Structures are given as C-alpha cells and as structure tokens.
Amino acid sequence: MTSSPWTRRLLAVIGIFGLVFLTVPILIVIPMSFSSAKALTFPPPGFSLRWYEAFFGDPRWMEAMATSAGVAVVSSLLALVLGGLAAYGLRRGSFAGRDWAEGNFMAPLIVPTIIVAIALYLGLAKIGLLGSLLGLVVAHTILNVPLVMMVMGVAIREFDPRIEQVAWSLGASWRTTVWKVMLPNLAPSVFAAWIFAFIGSFDEVIVTSFIAGKYETVPKKMFNELVLEVNPIITAVATLLIGLTVLALAAITIVLARAGKLKQTLA
Amino acid sequence: MSDIRLEGVTRRYGTVAAADNVDLAVAQGEFVTILGPSGSGKTTLLSLIAGLNRPTAGRIFIGGRDVTEATAQERNIGLVFQSYALFPHMTVLENVLFPLGVRKITGAPARARALEALKLVRLEGLQDRRPSQLSGGQQQRVALARAIVFKPDILLLDEPLGALDRKLREDLQVELKQLQRTLGVTTLLVTHDQEEALSLSDRIMVLNHGKTQQVAAPTEAYLRPANRFVAEFLGIANFVGLDGGRTGVVRPERVRLGPVGVDGGRSARVVEAVYLGQMVRYHLALEGGEGAPIVAAAPFVGKAWQAGEPVAVSWDAADIWPVA
Numbered sequence: 124m125t126s127s128p129w130t131r132r133l134l135a136v137i138g139i140f141g142l143v144f145l146t147v148p149i150l151i152v153i154p155m156s157f158s159s160a161k162a163l164t165f166p167p168p169g170f171s172l173r174w175y176e177a178f179f180g181d182p183r184w185m186e187a188m189a190t191s192a193g194v195a196v197v198s199s200l201l202a203l204v205l206g207g208l209a210a211y212g213l214r215r216g217s218f219a220g221r222d223w224a225e226g227n228f229m230a231p232l233i234v235p236t237i238i239v240a241i242a243l244y245l246g247l248a249k250i251g252l253l254g255s256l257l258g259l260v261v262a263h264t265i266l267n268v269p270l271v272m273m274v275m276g277v278a279i280r281e282f283d284p285r286i287e288q289v290a291w292s293l294g295a296s297w298r299t300t301v302w303k304v305m306l307p308n309l310a311p312s313v314f315a316a317w318i319f320a321f322i323g324s325f326d327e328v329i330v331t332s333f334i335a336g337k338y339e340t341v342p343k344k345m346f347n348e349l350v351l352e353v354n355p356i357i358t359a360v361a362t363l364l365i366g367l368t369v370l371a372l373a374a375i376t377i378v379l380a381r382a383g384k385l386k387q388t389l390a
Numbered sequence: 391m392s393d394i395r396l397e398g399v400t401r402r403y404g405t406v407a408a409a410d411n412v413d414l415a416v417a418q419g420e421f422v423t424i425l426g427p428s429g430s431g432k433t434t435l436l437s438l439i440a441g442l443n444r445p446t447a448g449r450i451f452i453g454g455r456d457v458t459e460a461t462a463q464e465r466n467i468g469l470v471f472q473s474y475a476l477f478p479h480m481t482v483l484e485n486v487l488f489p490l491g492v493r494k495i496t497g498a499p500a501r502a503r504a505l506e507a508l509k510l511v512r513l514e515g516l517q518d519r520r521p522s523q524l525s526g527g528q529q530q531r532v533a534l535a536r537a538i539v540f541k542p543d544i545l546l547l548d549e550p551l552g553a554l555d556r557k558l559r560e561d562l563q564v565e566l567k568q569l570q571r572t573l574g575v576t577t578l579l580v581t582h583d584q585e586e587a588l589s590l591s592d593r594i595m596v597l598n599h600g601k602t603q604q605v606a607a608p609t610e611a612y613l614r615p616a617n618r619f620v621a622e623f624l625g626i627a628n629f630v631g632l633d634g635g636r637t638g639v640v641r642p643e644r645v646r647l648g649p650v651g652v653d654g655g656r657s658a659r660v661v662e663a664v665y666l667g668q669m670v671r672y673h674l675a676l677e678g679g680e681g682a683p684i685v686a687a688a689p690f691v692g693k694a695w696q697a698g699e700p701v702a703v704s705w706d707a708a709d710i711w712p713v714a
C-alpha cells in the first residue's frame with residue numbers, strides 16, 4: 124500500500140487516540156478496585172482489598188464464577204474438537220459446497236451477536252434447552268467454533284499435506300496420523316485456539332443474557348448489577364477478568380513465539 | 391516385491407484428464423521412470439498408484455492383486471516426495487521406526503531393522519538428530535530409509551532429487567540405483583529431468599498431457615523416439631525432411647563435421663561453438679538458410695571449429711529415425 128506521509132500521520136494520530144480511548148477506562152478500573160472508599164470515586168482516597176473480600180465472600184458471585192468456569196471449560200473443549208475437525212475437513216477436503224459450509228461455520232463471527240442471540244433463543248426454546256446449563260454450553264460452543272477454526276485453519280494450511288500422505292502410505296490409519304503426526308506438530312496452535320475459545324466463553328454477555336435463564340455467569344451478573352446500582356465490587360471483578368485475559372494472551376504469545384508460529388496465526 | 395500393472399487408468403479434473411487412459415506394466419524388480427514436463431500428470435499417476443487419489447476409470451494391480459479400491463494403508467508402498475515430508479517432531483530413528491510401529495514391530499528387533507536401513511542409506515550415527523538438523527541430501531536419505539525399512543512391495547519416488555543441487559543429485563542417483571539393485575524392489579520414479587531418466591532406469595515412460603507417448607529402454611527411446619515430442623524431450627533433436635513429406639530425427643552426436651569440399655556433405659557455417667568439457671556442441675546454419683539450425687556434438691580432442699568457420703555437414707542415412 125502506498126500513501127502520502129500526511130495520510131500516514133493522520134492514521135497514526137487516530138490510532139493512538141483510539142488506543143488511549145480504549146485503554147484509559149481499563150487502566151482507571153484497576154486502581155479503583157483497590158479503593159478504600161464506599162462509593163466509586165477517582166482518584167481513590169486509600170488502598171484496601173475490601174472489594175475483593177466482598178467479591179470472594181459473596182456466595183452469589185462465587186456461584187456465577189463456578190458457572191462461568193464450568194461453561195467455559197466444557198464449551199471451549201467442545202469448540203476445540205468440533206472447530207478443529209471442521210478446519211481439517213475444510214482445509215484438506217475438496218467437495219461440492221465447501222465454501223458454503225465454511226461460511227456457515229464462520230457466520231457467528233460475522234453476523235451481529237444480537238442476531239445470533241435471537242436465533243439461539245428461538246432455536247434453544249424449540250428444543251427445550253432454553254434456560255438450561257446444557258443450552259448455555261451449546262450456545263457458547265457454537266459461538267467459539269469460528270475462533271477455533273480460524274486459528275486451526277491457518278495451522279493446518281501451513282502443515283505439508285504430503286507429511287500426512289506419507290504417514291498413510293506407511294500404514295498409519297487416519298486416526299493414528301492425526302494423533303501421532305499432526306497434533307504433536309500443531310500443539311501450540313491447539314493451545315492458542317483453546318485459550319481463545321475459553322476466554323470467548325468466559326467474556327460472553329449478550330447471548331448469555333438472552334438464553335441463560337436463572338443461571339448467572341460473571342459477565343452477566345456484572346451487567347445486571349450495573350443496571351441496578353454502581354457497586355464497587357464490579358471494579359474488582361473487572362480487574363480479575365482483565366488479569367485473566369492478559370495472562371491468557373501472554374501464554375498464547377509465549378507458546379506460539381517458541382514454536383515460531385506467532386506471525387502466521389496473527390496475520 | 392511385486393509387479394505393477396495399470397489398465398486404462400484415467401483421472402479427470404473437470405474437463406482436464408490429468409491421466410488419460412494409461413497402460414503400463416512394470417516387472418518385478420524393474421526400475422521404471424515416468425518422464426514428462428511439468429503438469430503432464432506424473433504426480434497424478436503416482437498418487438493413483440499410491441492410493442492417495444482414485445482413478446475416474448481403469449484398474450491398478452500390484453503383485454497381481456487389484457488394488458483400485460484399496461486404501462493407501464493397505465497397499466504396502468514406500469513413498470518418497472521431493473519435499474522429504476519427514477515427521478518434524480521425531481528424530482531420524484523415530485521417523486524410520488514409525489512404519490514398523492504401525493506394524494506392531496517394536497523393541498530391539500525394530501531398532502535393529504531401523505539402524506540397518508539407516509546404514510543402507512549411509513546415515514550411521516545420525517539417528518538421534520532431528521530433521522531440521524540435517525542437510526537436504528541427508529533428509530532425503532532418511533525419507534528413503536523410512537520408505538524401505540518395512541520391506542514395501544513397491545517403491546514410488548516423486549522427483550526425489552529435485553530439491554538438491556547438481557553434484558549431490560548425481561551422487562544420490564548412483565546410490566539410489568545401487569540401493570534399488572541391492573533390494574531388488576520394483577521402483578517407479580517420477581522426474582522431469584531427462585538425464586536422470588536416462589541414467590537411472592531400465593525403462594522410461596514418457597508422458598505428455600496425461601497420455602503415454604512411449605515406453606521403452608533409455609537407448610531405444612533416445613535413438614528411436616515414437617514421435618516428435620519424445621524426440622525433443624529426450625535430448626537435442628535435429629529434424630530433417632524425408633521423402634514423401636515425412637520428418638526424421640538425427641541426434642547431434644551422429645552429425646559429422648568436416649572441411650568443406652573434401653568428402654561431400656552440405657556446406658554450413660558454425661554459428662556458435664559451446665565448449666562442454668568432454669564435448670563441444672556446435673550450432674550450425676545450413677547454406678541456403680532453409681530449415682532449423684542443426685546441432686552437432688563432437689568429442690573435444692584439442693581442436694575445435696570456431697564460430698564463423700565454414701564446415702561440411704553430413705550424416706548416415708541409417709542414423710535418421712522417422713518420427714512422423
């Protein structure tokens with residue numbers, strides 16, 4: 124791409140402004156979560172861990188935490204298996220309607236989330252899973268399959284198909300080839316895909332609000348609490364979520380960088 | 391060890407026939423090369439035999455058994471690709487042990503066989519390296535050891551030396567030929583390099599646009615090409631007009647050069663003399679300018695014709711082979 128120095132300078136200014144706009148609120152939340160004040164004030168008058176104590180001492184928050192963690196673990200693993208297999212089939216197969224199938228899998232990432240939420244609401248209601256844990260797991264799985272497919276699709280495309288073909292010719296079954304030849308080489312990408320799916324589920328609020336019924340997840344509860352009153356516990360939860368996300372992204376970066384795959388996956 | 395037989399094997403992609411009604415019989419222990427330009431269907435044909443691809447029509451037999459519907463796993467074939475296709479996360483030894491493990495051969499006997507195979511390809515002592523720690527030539531030797539360690543019925547090699555530089559390629563050609571003779575394994579090698587085809591194989595199959603052009607011994611294909619395409623693809627061909635509007639081919643080393651007006655011949659001028667070490671290759675323009683330039687090759691014995699010199703060009707009628 125060629126562009127004049129002025130265009131580039133303007134883009135840089137907009138970019139930096141956007142970044143500041145996005146990160147400043149996040150950075151304000153962190154000191155506020157350690158505030159000793161009873162209400163939200165900035166800057167905080169003193170340091171305390173009272174909001175963290177309040178969070179960990181509240182059984183309803185702990186229950187939401189358990190629900191979020193459980194749903195995230197199960198749905199991310201399901202998304203990993205299904206998305207991985209779909210990516211394999213789409214990258215290696217040649218069959219009629221392949222592009223159509225790929226578009227179908229990727230749709231939840233492209234269609235506005237609110238539309239996916241309505242679709243899942245209607246669909247889950249029809250099969251009687253609305254407001255159930257299973258329904259929540261199914262919904263999160265569907266939402267996270269495209270993330271897994273994107274990461275695994277890149278990894279599989281980069282992997283020489285002749286290596287698989289040789290394994291078959293040496294007598295290895297399709298399953299042995301996947302387990303003993305492909306997965307050991309794709310492990311860093313599998314890990315990255317799993318983390319993306321886990322965070323994708325743990326952070327999800329829109330679809331969850333529609334379909335979770337009486338079940339509370341952490342983001343859903345945060346949202347609901349904010350509607351009622353501005354409770355400083357929220358800042359502690361937010362800080363914990365930020366910490367989790369940063370840790371997860373750091374883990375992905377380290378694993379992919381060590382495997383020399385960072386550029387390909389993020390490109 | 392087995393023979394290979396293809397009967398009317400065809401593979402279509404849409405309207406293109408990548409393999410078009412191919413018949414071929416490779417005898418037990420024979421070394422046959424499939425030679426053709428890029429895109430002529432060589433890889434398609436090999437992948438059909440390996441079971442990585444299914445023919446649109448025709449049948450494939452290995453050792454008399456109809457394997458047309460068999461999976462790649464059931465065919466017991468040793469396969470080597472130009473890109474080596476080693477398992478990157480395994481050591482050299484683990485790579486070679488892989489086909490044995492799949493066949494439930496483990497422990498000391500497996501290890502002994504793997505080391506024996508590595509010895510055959512002259513890789514002793516490198517068994518604990520990773521593929522990324524080896525040169526291209528060494529990686530291809532590992533691929534070869536992995537392909538022969540389980541005593542396959544046939545060996546299929548798709549441009550195995552294509553990624554290597556010239557000197558190494560020539561060394562490996564010799565080794566490959568010796569290895570194939572030692573093992574006596576039926577071998578089908580794909581290449582677009584005519585020298586490789588001529589030097590390695592018992593017979594050559596020349597392929598163009600998915601169709602067989604000729605199947606013959608190297609000297610036969612070179613001296614008595616079935617058509618113009620084979621004549622041109624295998625070395626340099628001088629086409630000369632024959633009676634009745636037909637065309638014949640004369641190979642450069644059958645073209646004689648002499649001083650003008652001594653023992654006849656057609657007069658010509660040396661356009662270029664290319665010194666090739668043992669040989670000198672002359673590009674000659676025939677007097678009168680009609681027809682394509684003639685190429686002659688003569689051993690270099692101290693004296694060569696210079697560019698611009700007039701020469702008399704001749705050949706024996708017996709050295710002309712009609713191609714059309």
Ligand SMILES: Nc1ncnc2c1ncn2[C@@H]1O[C@H](COP(=O)(O)OP(=O)(O)O)[C@@H](O)[C@H]1O
Nearest residue numbers: 403406408426427428429430431432433434435
């Ligand atoms: N999977 C495929 N889909 C469509 N066309 C293909 C496919 N594989 C090969 N072809 C076509 O078949 C022809 C032969 O290809 P190939 O067997 O790879 O030739 P070679 O190995 O001699 O270079 C080419 O025209 C190629 O484009």
Ligand SMILES: [Mg+2]
Nearest residue numbers: 429432433434
């Ligand atoms: Mg090829």
